[in-house]
Amino acid sequence: MIKKIAIADLKPGMEVVQLSSEMWQHLPYLYADPGIIESEEEVTRLQELGYRQVFVAMKNDSDLSDEERLDLLITGCADVQRPKPRRPFDEAIRSAAITYEDAMGLAMRLVSDAKLGKKVDFTTAMETASSIVESALSNPDTLVCLTKLSNFDDYTYTHCINVAAIAVVFGDYIGMSREELTLLGVAGMMHDLGKTAVPARIVTKPGRLTKPECEEMKRHPGYGRTILQRNSDIPPRVLEAVRAHHEKYNGSGYPDGLTRKEIPAFARILCLADIYDALTSNRYYKDAIPPNKALGIMYGMRDQDFDPTEIQLFIKCLGIYPSGSFVRLNTGEYALVFETDAFKPLYPKIRIVMNKSMKPIDAKDVDLKDQTSDNGETIEIVECADPSAYRRELMTYLTGN
CATH class of the missing domain: 2.30.30 (SH3 type barrels.)
Structure with a gap:
């Protein structure tokens, strides 16, 4: 696979591919001498010479880790994003509303099963996530609207479905495959099941948590992974995403203090969707923030909570005034x-x-x-x-x- 990347992302061992000699006319800052990049010094020299882009031969997708694949998607998405055909909004919203309502029913059942110590229903979760993906592919604005204007008031359930929907919309925007989107949706639906193991007085407390209460709340991602492990069918990618969805770009998150390069791809996307929905939803202890202001707050968290490129793409995906505003x-x-x-x-x-x-x-x-x-x-x-x-x-x- 050939990929255009920024010179700053060029690494020793990468192979610059042979291109048509006319390419420089369209991309005047393109470095196009074919061959293997031997050292970091060579990359530095190319930057100093003013080159900004390069086409390189990438490994096959099957050889890439999840994180490498996401990085490639984001690199390509940041470079160019073509509009996709959409089903007319007024047609798509009706089927999306049915999907959203069905998903709410599943969320209630997942929470109930988790509280009772039962094995979560992964098969039905996959079916529901597939329907969410279908709505996102049909017209993503329908799902974003529903997450902000639906009539379901219980944050416990709506948050699970909203995070799943927003994560899938963003995943589709950066070019994830349908199979990946479905697993991402499942992870979103299940990301907060660990809160069922935290005392309700802590989860619903309207004021500031004490230090012991805060420490207990920080255990919920680990509790969530333990709950999901009751079902051996759930893939490791979902388990990892649930455990790591509160990790931060600069290593200040929990429960493991991972930095950006260590955080699973799904977890980074769930973190974006989780914070956005939390800010724009009424909670036990705060009123909702308008979507545009929430995105402004999140942009201010770049380089700390979020990878700066990823938050910029997230904002571009949802828009300055997201659907449902x-x-x-x-x-x-x-x-x-x-x-x-x-x-x-x-x-x-x-x-x-x-x-x-x-x-x-x-x-x-x-x-x-x-x-x-x-x-x-x-x-x-x-x-x-x-x-x-x-x-x-x-x-x-x-x-x-």
Whole structure:
């Protein structure tokens, strides 16, 4: 397999491949002398000469570790991301809503089985995750909308499904295979089962945890892996992701203090989805943060909690105003973001649903890339608004029921 990478990612032992002599016309900063890179000094010299990109011969996918494969996906995704065909939102949201509701039922059963010491149902979890993947491939914005506007109030269950959905959407964005996406979805659904072994008074405590309580809470990833090990069918990748989903880029996470290179690929994705959903959901001890502000907070955590490239791609995947955001417009009206464009993140498709007084109106769809208001004024998003008081009504504008 041939891959274009940044010169900074070039390593000794990599082979620069032979290319057409016309390539420099399209990529003027491309290094194209074929041969094996012998040393770090050679890489440094190429950087000093101003080269920025290079095509190299990579190992076959089957020879790569999970982490190497994810790194390649991210490298390629950061370099170029082509839009994928989507099923129309209004068609896709109905089937996605059914999938989401079915997944909620499974989440309740998984938590119940974990509390009772039963073996978790991996077969059904795989089937449910496959349905989530199908929705993500059909139209990822439907799942992102549902994670923010669904009518299920119990955070214990919704968080499991939201993390699975968001992780799968991001995994698809960076080019993971369907098989990988399904396992990633299962890991997302099961990532917090270890909290069933933590006393409820700690999990639901509204105030700051004491040091002993905090230490007990930090054990939940390990508890989760132990719970899942009751079922020998669950793959090691899922077990590792569940144990490592609170590890951090700089090694400050738990339970093992792993650094970026040591954290399993699935766990890094689950960590992004976990933090995003936690910030944008109502909790026992805090109100939800608007999606755009949550992404801003997460961007501020780069180089500490998150790999800087991965968080940038995560934000690009979800958009500046993620699907499901309830926004106020410069016209004074209120709208729902229902479809985003990674190439024009400030100009999503919106559905205007309320007037200036926040009274429901007949819904009107606007593509901010090329539409204007009735009086000729360009429509723009001013800010995200709090949807909590209107969540049930807002969902009807998306699903029709």
